[in-house]
Amino acid sequence: MTNRIELPPELAAAIKAQAGAAQPRECCGLLEGVWEGDVARVLALYPARNLAEAADRFEIAPQDHIAAQKAARANGHVLIGCYHSHPGGRAEPSQTDREDAGQDDFLWLIAAGETLAAFVYLDGRFAAAELAVCAPQPL
Ligand SMILES: [Zn+2]
Numbered sequence: 001m002t003n004r005i006e007l008p009p010e011l012a013a014a015i016k017a018q019a020g021a022a023q024p025r026e027c028c029g030l031l032e033g034v035w036e037g038d039v040a041r042v043l044a045l046y047p048a049r050n051l052a053e054a055a056d057r058f059e060i061a062p063q064d065h066i067a068a069q070k071a072a073r074a075n076g077h078v079l080i081g082c083y084h085s086h087p088g089g090r091a092e093p094s095q096t097d098r099e100d101a102g103q104d105d106f107l108w109l110i111a112a113g114e115t116l117a118a119f120v121y122l123d124g125r126f127a128a129a130e131l132a133v134c135a136p137q138p139l
Pocket of ligand 1: 086
């Protein structure tokens, strides 16, 4: 089963812009959206402070996580995933990402250069998902 992730173009551009601005460190944030069967629709981004000390890590500031959760709930949605960048790296989960991931059915967007890739974490592993950058469809 391959999941399909729908991401509006302006949000894809925003992630790439944040990734560029954060260099040489990683940017990070959370994704508000909805799952409809195998399709996840990303509806909003919540950029977060990266508390990690190492440049090749990210750790979302807990206060930012809580604020994003509240904001998503206020919109009648939930946080369905996170995003971060790999400056100079590849758009795929790193060893650290594998160690830090824990929440099942959580979507991960990873930006590296002009590449943006989507993965879904489930049962202890990341599965690549189809990423469709497209205008949001009516819910
Ligand atoms: Zn990573």
